[in-house]
Every structure is written in structure tokens, then in C-alpha cells.
Amino acid sequence: xxxxxxxxxxxxxxxxxxxxxxxxxxxxxxxxxxxxxxxxxxxxxxxxxxxxxxxxxxxxxxxxxxxxxxxxxxxxxxxxxxxxxxxxxxxxxxxxxxxxxxxxxxxxxxxxxxxxxxxxxxxxxxxxxxxxxxxxxxxxxxxxxxxxxxxxxxxxxxxxxxxxxxxxxxxxxxxxxxxxxxxxxxxxxxxxxxxxxxxxxxxxxxxxxxxxxxxxxxxxxxxxxxxxxxxxxxxxxxxxxxxxxxxxxxxxxxxxxxxxxxxxxxxxxxxxxxxxxxxxxxxxxxxxxxxxxxxxxxxxxxxxxxxxxxxxxxxxxxxxxxxxxxxxxxxxxxxxxxxxxxxxxx
Amino acid sequence: xxxxxxxxxxxxxxxxxxxxxxxxxxxxxxxxxxxxxxxxxxxxxxxxxxxxxxxxxxxxxxxxxxxxxxxxxxxxxxxxxxxxxxxxxxxxxxxxxxxxxxxxxxxxxxxxxxxxxxxxxxxxxxxxxxxxxxxxxxxxxxxxxxxxxxxxxxxxxxxxxxxxxxxxxxxxxxxxxxxxxxxxxxxxxxxxxxxxxxxxxxxxxxxxxxxxxxxxxxxxxxxxxxxxxxxxxxxxxxxxxxxxxxxxxxxxxxxxxxxxxxxxxxxxxxxxxxxxxxxxxxxxxxxxxxxxxxxxxxxxxxxxxxxxxxxxxxxxxxxxxxxxxxxxxxxxxxxxxxxxxxxxx
Numbered sequence: 204x205x206x207x208x209x210x211x212x213x214x215x216x217x218x219x220x221x222x223x224x225x226x227x228x229x230x231x232x233x234x235x236x237x238x239x240x241x242x243x244x245x246x247x248x249x250x251x252x253x254x255x256x257x258x259x260x261x262x263x264x265x266x267x268x269x270x271x272x273x274x275x276x277x278x279x280x281x282x283x284x285x286x287x288x289x290x291x292x293x294x295x296x297x298x299x300x301x302x303x304x305x306x307x308x309x310x311x312x313x314x315x316x317x318x319x320x321x322x323x324x325x326x327x328x329x330x331x332x333x334x335x336x337x338x339x340x341x342x343x344x345x346x347x348x349x350x351x352x353x354x355x356x357x358x359x360x361x362x363x364x365x366x367x368x369x370x371x372x373x374x375x376x377x378x379x380x381x382x383x384x385x386x387x388x389x390x391x392x393x394x395x396x397x398x399x400x401x402x403x404x405x406x407x408x409x410x411x412x413x414x415x416x417x418x419x420x421x422x423x424x425x426x427x428x429x430x431x432x433x434x435x436x437x438x439x440x441x442x443x444x445x446x447x448x449x450x451x452x453x454x455x456x457x458x459x460x461x462x463x464x465x466x467x468x469x470x471x472x473x474x475x476x477x478x479x480x481x482x483x484x485x486x487x488x489x490x491x492x493x494x495x496x497x498x499x500x501x502x503x504x505x506x507x508x509x510x511x512x513x514x515x516x517x518x519x520x521x522x523x524x525x526x527x528x529x530x531x532x533x534x535x536x537x538x539x540x541x542x543x544x545x546x547x548x549x
Numbered sequence: 550x551x552x553x554x555x556x557x558x559x560x561x562x563x564x565x566x567x568x569x570x571x572x573x574x575x576x577x578x579x580x581x582x583x584x585x586x587x588x589x590x591x592x593x594x595x596x597x598x599x600x601x602x603x604x605x606x607x608x609x610x611x612x613x614x615x616x617x618x619x620x621x622x623x624x625x626x627x628x629x630x631x632x633x634x635x636x637x638x639x640x641x642x643x644x645x646x647x648x649x650x651x652x653x654x655x656x657x658x659x660x661x662x663x664x665x666x667x668x669x670x671x672x673x674x675x676x677x678x679x680x681x682x683x684x685x686x687x688x689x690x691x692x693x694x695x696x697x698x699x700x701x702x703x704x705x706x707x708x709x710x711x712x713x714x715x716x717x718x719x720x721x722x723x724x725x726x727x728x729x730x731x732x733x734x735x736x737x738x739x740x741x742x743x744x745x746x747x748x749x750x751x752x753x754x755x756x757x758x759x760x761x762x763x764x765x766x767x768x769x770x771x772x773x774x775x776x777x778x779x780x781x782x783x784x785x786x787x788x789x790x791x792x793x794x795x796x797x798x799x800x801x802x803x804x805x806x807x808x809x810x811x812x813x814x815x816x817x818x819x820x821x822x823x824x825x826x827x828x829x830x831x832x833x834x835x836x837x838x839x840x841x842x843x844x845x846x847x848x849x850x851x852x853x854x855x856x857x858x859x860x861x862x863x864x865x866x867x868x869x870x871x872x873x874x875x876x877x878x879x880x881x882x883x884x885x886x887x888x889x890x891x892x893x894x
């Protein structure tokens with residue numbers, strides 16, 4: 204069923220369609236959330252924003268909810284979904300393993316340990332106030348990836364299997380460290396904060412803090428896309444790639460740096476959200492084929508669109524409570540994973 | 550090459566749209582700030598309660614109250630009960646149930662409490678809270694963290710003042726933290742006399758226990774909340790103070806955390822004379838009362854513990870060991886058990 208004959212023209216059309224759907228989704232998904240707002244209430248906010256004079260808004264709380272809370276979240280979801288999907292796709296090419304994604308290479312657990320450290324031990328420290336959980340998570344993500352890469356490195360670049368195994372080992376160590384930090388926490392409020400942080404979510408998104416992740420996702424996307432052909436070659440195997448003139452070690456290092464930076468930013472912004480890097484690239488590959496020049500842009504765009512709606516569901520399904528988005532993606536990813544395995548066998 | 554260019558152009562377009570959005574929103578934010586300021590000036594002109602603006606310090610913020618809050622949301626029943634006890638139920642526009650229910654509260658307030666609008670079971674999200682349009686929120690310190698409702702800055706940005714019960718974040722929580730809360734609420738809502746009355750009533754109860762203290766060294770008490778692999782108990786905090794007032798000593802009062810797990814071995818070692826059991830009522834139960842007692846009795850490590858050998862259990866409702874009006878009900882029960890025990894010695 205894989206239509207490998209899709210021309211670039213088709214791909215561009217698909218991309219434009221997804222972009223259009225995303226743009227429409229931004230205001231439409233704003234109708235859903237934990238607060239029970241009616242359709243007309245949300246429309247009032249949009250009208251007010253377009254023309255404050257003609258459409259005055261009396262209930263200012265609507266503005267706070269729809270414009271200050273939901274909209275930044277939606278935009279951050281696009282960035283994070285896109286960023287995680289593209290990193291997943293790239294990692295899968297790097298390791299030639301469809302199960303590779305930021306979380307299997309230890310990045311998420313590395314971020315969690317540092318975030319936990321920051322919350323538990325530095326939370327009340329006034330002089331180190333800049334070492335927020337987000338900054339810590341960013342550093343942790345990058346450190347974890349570097350650690351994984353350098354441990355599994357050899358002269359011809361890191362062996363693909365070694366990368367995954369090292370990633371799993373680092374993940375386990377970091378998870379254990381996070382648990383240790385939690386049990387050493389002097390106050391239960393810190394324990395709650397750490398657990399809350401690891402669950403991930405877009406609830407903290409505000410207009411002031413979403414620009415950076417959006418920038419990183421966009422620029423990262425452009426850079427990764429420019430490596431499409433290299434990724435194609437790497438996916439054929441390290442030895443093949445070397446024979447075809449690719450300096451595998453150099454490229455691996457460069458890509459790992461880029462992926463760490465992107466993933467680090469995403470985890471810093473939204474905590475641990477798994478499976479996006481797994482589900483989206485796989486779906487896209489199924490329909491479009493493994494040529495990264497074609498599948499990468501669609502993966503990035505689809506990741507964003509998918510995340511908008513996943514977050515909308517997470518915000519609404521348990522209303523007036525909110526479901527942690529990591530739970531939702533895991534609930535979707537798990538069965539997806541199993542179907543993957545069954546297909547491969549049969 | 551061409552595709553790269555297309556891609557780049559699209560990205561740049563999207564990026565500039567978003568940056569434009571951000572700049573626009575900052576401009577809007579400044580405009581709405583100006584609007585809000587002029588609103589405040591107008592309000593000052595109308596409102597007569599301006600004589601003594603009051604500054605109240607709370608968890609991570611200090612607020613100046615130049616007018617009495619009119620739209621109050623309280624985030625748990627202990628808090629709500631305090632407000633009702635001060636006669637402020639008309640100002641309450643919504644309550645959240647946290648882990649309790651009306652049935653946990655004092656009978657005299659139950660009818661009023663049941664008439665209040667519940668905005669959510671448990672803890673509200675920021676969205677849900679904003680929908681009630683409050684100008685004042687009262688809760689535990691955990692409500693004002695990201696893992697609760699939202700961080701302090703979100704409240705401040707939305708012009709919502711808040712107050713967190715001191716007993717939930719003070720270093721050595723004690724019953725006087727609740728007196729402080731009542732005093733502050735009195736100042737904020739200009740009901741100082743009612744507040745003073747309430748505090749006096751509570752202080753009188755406290756003094757009674759100090760008079761009626763049992764002879765000899767303090768009796769060892771262990772508070773059992775829940776748990777089977779290990780026991781969850783109260784460390785340094787309000788419950789320790791409650792036990793002390795009742796005439797006992799919390800065997801785990803040296804633990805820094807106010808709620809911590811301890812091993813069965815430690816309990817056996819410290820050998821309490823009396824065991825308090827937290828009854829969660831029907832709210833959030835971690836095992837019914839009978840289950841908890843059976844758990845303790847059947848545990849082989851605890852066979853030689855004084856309290857278990859002699860069946861000395863005291864049951865307190867969970868709400869009674871949290872800051873609020875019911876603290877002395879817990880003291881009552883523990884005190885009674887302690888007097889009985891010292892008589893039997």
C-alpha cells in the first residue's frame with residue numbers, strides 16, 4: 204500500500220493541506236478546555252480581538268481563558284509536536300531502528316533527573332533562581348544524549364544497536380536517580396512538583412514563554428530537512444554510507460547535537476511527552492515512504508497538527524479536570540506499538 | 550534546491566506571523582493594563598471602604614487590600630468552613646471540594662456549606678477558576694503552585710488576590726497558625742470582631758488542655774495514616790503540635806517532613822503507648838477504619854508494641870489534623886485517650 208511513487212508536487216500539496224488544517228485548528232481547538240465555555244463565548248473573544256471597539260467584551264475572564272491560556276498552549280503544542288516528531292524521525296534514521304525516539308535514547312529521563320534536582324534542592328535557593336526546572340531539563344537532555352553517544356561510540360561512528368542499548372541503560376539509571384531525589388525531598392510539596400513535572404503538559408504555556416520553543420522547532424526543522432539526503436544514506440547502514448562518501452561519525456555527532464538541542468527545548472517547555480516521535484514518523488513512512496526529503500516535512504507538520512488535537516482532548520475529556528497529556532500519548536502509543544509488532548510478524 | 554527555498558519561505562512566514570502575534574499581545578497587555586488602572590481609579594471613587602488599606606503577607610506574595618473582596622473562591626472545606634464561621638458565606642462564589650466533603654465539617658455549618666456552588670470536585674484548573682471570575686482565593690499553599698491550581702504570578706496577572714493557610718507552609722506548624730489565618734481574614738474582610746471572638750473561643754479550648762495535663766513524662770503517640778509496606782505518619786507539623794497540646798509526644802516528631810513514610814521496625818523500636826488512626830471518612834479513603842486497625846494488629850513486627858497489645862487506638866477524622874476549626878476536636882479525642890491511659894498506669 205506504500206505509495207512510493209508520490210512526486211514532490213504531491214508532497215507539497217499534502218504539506219499545504221496540513222498547514223491549512225493546522226491554521227484552522229488553532230482557533231477551532233480553542234473551543235475545548237477544562238472550563239465549560241459555550242461556542243458563542245469563545246467566538247466573542249475572537250471578535251473582541253479582531254475589533255475591540257465594535258465588539259466589546261464584558262466578561263474579561265473569557266479573554267484570560269481563551270486568549271491568555273488556550274491559545275499559547277495550542278501554539279506551543281504545534282511546536283512541541285513538530286519538534287518531537289522530527290527528532291523521532293531523525294533518530295530512527297540514525298539508528299535504523301523504528302523504535303528509536305527521544306525517549307528511548309535516554310533524553311527524557313536525563314531531563315527529568317535535572318528537573319527533579321532543580322525542583323527539590325534548588326527550588327528555594329534565591330541566588331540560583333535562574334536554574335529553573337526548564338533550564339535544568341534542557342541541560343539534562345543534552346547531557347544524556349552526549350553521554351549515550353560517547354559511550355556507544357567507536358571509530359566508525361556509534362553502532363546503531365549500541366546507541367539504543369546505551370540509551371535504555373541511561374534511561375534506567377536516570378529514572379532511578381529521579382526516584383532517589385524524590386525520596387530525599389525535604390517537603391512533600393516538592394515531591395508533588397516533581398511528579399507533576401514529569402507528567403508533562405502544556406498548561407504552563409503563556410505568550411511570554413512560547414517564542415523560544417517555536418523558534419527552535421522551526422529552525423531545527425529547516426536544518427534537519429537540509430540533511431534529508433544524508434539521512435537517506437545513513438538509513439542504508441553505516442558501512443554503505445561510508446562507502447558512498449558520508450563521514451558517518453561527523454554527521455552522527457552533528458545530528459545528535461541538533462536533536463539534543465531540539466528535544467531539550469521541547470522537554471524544557473512541556474515536560475516528558477512520549478510516543479509522538481514514534482507514532483507520527485511511522486504513520487508518515489507508511490503512506491509516503493522512507494525518503495526523508497518527502498517524509499520529514501510531512502512528519503513535522505503532522506506532528507504539530509496531531510499535538511493540537513491531542514492537547515485539546517487532554518484539556519477537555521475529564522473536564523473540569525485535565526488529563527496529563529503524557530498519559531494520552533502513551534495510551535495511544537502503546538496499542539500502536541503492539542499493532543506495529545504484530546504487522547512485522549505477520 | 551527549489552523545495553528548500555519554498556520550505557524556508559513558508560517557515561519564515563509562519564515565524565513572522567507568530568512574532569507579530571507576540572508583539573501584538575504585548576501591546577494589548579499594555580493597553581489592558583492601562584484600562585485596569587483606570588478601572589481601579591474609578592472603583593476607588595465609588596467604594597467607601599477605603600479608610601485603611603491592609604497589607605497581608607502570604608505564601609510568596611504580599612497583597613494590599615484597599616477594598617473588601619466580593620467574589621471569593623475557596624479551595625477546600627476547611628478553608629470554606631473558616632469563611633462561613635466568620636459570616637462571609639455571601640461573598641463566596643464557588644468552592645472546590647479538594648479531598649473532602651460537607652459531611653466532614655462541623656454540624657453547625659453543614660447546612661450553609663451545602664448551599665455553596667461547587668465549581669469542581671478536587672482541585673480546579675486555572676481555566677475553571679478563572680471562569681468563576683474571583684477576586685480572592687483561599688486555600689492551602691499547595692493550591693498556589695504549578696502542581697496545584699497555578700503559580701502566584703498567574704493569580705497576580707489576573708488581578709486575583711490569594712491567601713494560603715499558614716499552617717500548610719510554616720516551618721513549625723502549630724495551632725496558632727490558624728489563629729493567624731483567622732486574624733488575617735478578619736483584617737481583609739473587615740470582620741475583626743467576629744475574628745477575635747472565634748480566636749478567643751479556640752484559645753479557651755487550648756488553655757483547658759494545658760490546665761488538665763497528665764502527670765509524668767509525655768505519653769508516646771504514633772499517628773497512623775495509611776500504608777502496608779510502610780506506614781505513613783505525621784512528622785514535624787500541625788499534628789505534632791496537636792498531640793503535644795493533648796499531653797502526648799509524637800514519636801516521629803523529629804522527622805522534617807510533615808507527612809512521611811516510616812518503617813514498621815522504627816515504630817516497634819519507638820514503642821508508642823497510643824496510636825492515632827486517620828479516618829478519611831467517605832472522601833478519599835486509603836482503606837477503611839477496620840482495615841487499618843486490622844493492618845496494625847496483624848503486623849508481626851508490632852506485636853510487642855504497647856498500644857497494640859492493649860488496644861489503645863484513637864480515631865480522628867483527617868480534616869481534624871489539618872489547619873482549621875476542627876483541630877481541637879482531634880485534641881479532645883487524643884486528650885481523652887491520654888487521660889484514660891495515665892489513669893490506668
